[in-house]
Amino acid sequence: MRDLLGRERRAVLLVVALHAAAAVAGLAAPWLLGRIVDQVAAGAGVGVVDRLALTIAGCVLVQALLSRYAQYAGHRFGERAVARLREEFVDRTLALPVSVVERAGAGDLATRSSVDVSTVGTTVRDVVPTMAIASAQLVLLFGAIFLLHPLLGLVALVGLPSIWAITRWYLRRASPAYLAEGAATAELTETLTTTAEGARTVEALRLARERITHGTTRVARVWSTRRATLALRTGFYSVVEASYALPVAAVLLVGGFFLTSGRVSLGAVVAAALYLQQAIEPLDRILQWTEQAQRGFASFARVLGVGQVPPEPPGRASAPAGAPLVVRGARFAYADGRDVLHGIDLTVRPGERLAIVGPSGAGKSTLARLLAGIDAPQHGSVRIGDCPVTDLDPAERRRRIALITQEHHVFIGTLRDNLAFAAPDATDERMRSALVAVGADWYDELPAGLDTELGDGARQLEAAEAQQLALARLVLADPHTLILDEATAALDPTTARRTERALAAVLTGRTVIAIAHRLNTAHDADRVAVLADGRISELGSHHELVRAGGAYAALWHSWHN
Incomplete structure (x- = not known):
């Protein structure tokens, strides 16, 4: 918060100065009203009372104008601060390793970037000032x-001990309670998002009751x-409201005696x-906003918490051009601790077309993530030449290695905008050629x-069209090494076959690693790696493996027939 306020020091000082001046102007009215009472008691004329009354009206007007401009300046400052916070949140999110973003889930990040940032905005714009x-x-x-x-001043403090005690009780419990509420809201958002996105699957598999129960x-x-x-x-406000009447009653009683x-x-x-009656309003604001402050700081923790996750480290090395992609003794396990890959050894030569096949759950997609540098093996290494893939600068790694999966995203915007993500300087002609x-x-x-x-409210692309859009981005990006993880799965077999051959022609000379269930892809590859139970059981060309009569031959004959 100090850093956020420090960037707008002049604006903060202006807001504070205006509010302070308004507060000082607000002190005049009760004092002047007391003067009127004393003057009337002393037998003063109407003229004296009128002058004091006009002075009160002038002070109230000055206070109103100062408060209005203070709020205006405060809201301008708050909007600038929140805009900067949103931009920094997006920057921090984009700097995270892809694996961290995937584990967090779309619902959690969506809640942090919308609900939490909005709550922080209210805190910065309204609560703190x-x-x-x-x-x-x-x-x-x-x-x-x-x-x-002085004695009236001491009596006026009679209500503060109970307010202080209940506030302390509340603050000790509020922060964890609001953090838990934020986490529960994020889980609900995640559930609703995944259910909506998978509505067709839910309907097809008759999972409506299960999703309703889960939701x-x-x-x-x-x-x-x-x-x-x-x-x-409820407990907090009940005690506070009861404490407001105590000092007013005490001052009237003791003041009457004096x-x-x-x-x-x-x-x-x-x-x-x-003055005590006037003090209720700022005290009420403090206590009311204390609750909002707890929400705000809990949301602040969730927004800034993204920045506490170590970003994707900058590259410490560069790989030589034309070096092979080498995997040695790679083992990998997800959070449950069970190994998915068991000592993978593989060398992918520059310009080679390698197909990786095997049953579902064999570890093909996990191996693709290791080859792309998204995840690092717990044991062993994945290197380009002598350089570990994860040590490459992220920008260089993405230029050299591109991973395309079955999951494709169509951004809201024009088709040109969607293609320009891969190559911002691409001409219209290049974009059309990539689509062709x-x-x-x-x-x-x-x-x-x-x-x-394209996108919501505009032209909606079907799954196959979105997949082709992703492949067109790939053609424009023109990486050195291309990893296709079932990247044509949404296409019908004829279109997929035509697309794969077109890609092979366009990407001639590039290293292509294709993970496929359609064995036509393996037939066209230079070599085929068969993955079973997290291990490479066979490696060779299509014809060599068919002649060997092993697992690949059985897959080929089963699929071909």
């Missing part, structure tokens, strides 16, 4: 009471965490009571060509 200024107002108001009479469990947890925070607020003994004037007692190369015949039907809007 309000609490700071309200605290200053309280100091000035109680100071004014002490100036009227209901998440809703119940959100309800439980919100009920817990509501219980905290008045009869001649220690204070009637105007001083009236002014003190009005992957057999994207649907391009000819677009009403505005490359300027056609």
Whole structure:
């Protein structure tokens, strides 16, 4: 927070100065009203009262103008600060390793970037300035009471111990409670997002009841965490509201006693009571915003927590051009600790077309992630020449190695925008050629060509079209090594075959590693690696493996027949 405020020091000082001036102007009215009471008691004329009344009106007007401009300056500062916070959040998220982003899930990151950032915005724009200024107002108001009479000032503090005690009780419990509420909300968002995105699968597999049960469990947890925070607020506000009346009643009682003994004037007692009545509003703001501050700082922790995850480290080495991709003794396990890969040894020669085949669950996609440098093996190494893939600069690694999976994203924007992600300087002609190369015949039907809007509310691409768009990006990116993890799975067999041959022609001379269930891909490859139970059981050309009569031959004959 200090860093965020420090970047806008002038704006913060202006807001503080305006609010402080408004607070000082607000002190005049109760004091002047007390003066009116004393003047009337002393037999002053109407003219004196009118002058004091006009002065009160002037002070109220000045206070209103100063408060209005203070709020205006505060909101401008807050919006700038939140905009910067959003940009930094996106930068930090994009700097994270891909594996971390995948483990976090879209729902969690979406909640942090929307709900949490919005809550932080309210905290920066409203909560912090309000609490700071309200605290200053309280100091000035109680100071004014002490100036009227020290004993009245001491009596005015009678309600603070109970407020302090309940606030301390609340703060000790609020932060973990609101963090739990934020986590539960993120889980619910994740559940709703995945259910909506997989609606067709849910319908096809008749999983509606299971997804409803799963969602209901998440809703119940959100309800439980919100009920817990509501219980905290209920106890907190009940005690606070009861504490407001104590100092006013005490000042009137004690002030009446002092008045009869001649220690204070009637105007001083009236002014003190009005100051206390006036103090309720800033004190109420502080206590109300204390609850919002707990939400805000919990959200702040979730937003800034992304920055606590170590970013993808900068490259410490560079790999020589034309070096082979070498895997030696690679072992890898996910969070459950069970090894998925067991001592993989593999050398992919430059310009080679290698197919990796095997049953589902054999570890093909995991091996692809290691080859692309998304994950690092727990044991062994994956190197380009003598350089570990994960030691390459992330930008260089992505230029050299591209991993294309079955999951493709169509960004909201034009077709040109979607293609330009891969090659910002690509001409329209290059973009059209890339679409032709992957057999994207649907391009000819677009009403505005490359300027056609895609995404929600515009032209929706089907799964096969989105896959071809991703492959067209790949052609434009033109990496040294291409890893296709079932990248044509959404295409029908004929289109997939035509697309793979077109890609092979376009990417001549590039290293291509294809993970495929369609064995036509393996037939066309220079070599085939058969993966079973996390190990390479066979390695050779298609014809060599068929003649060997092993697992690959059985797969080929089963598929071919």
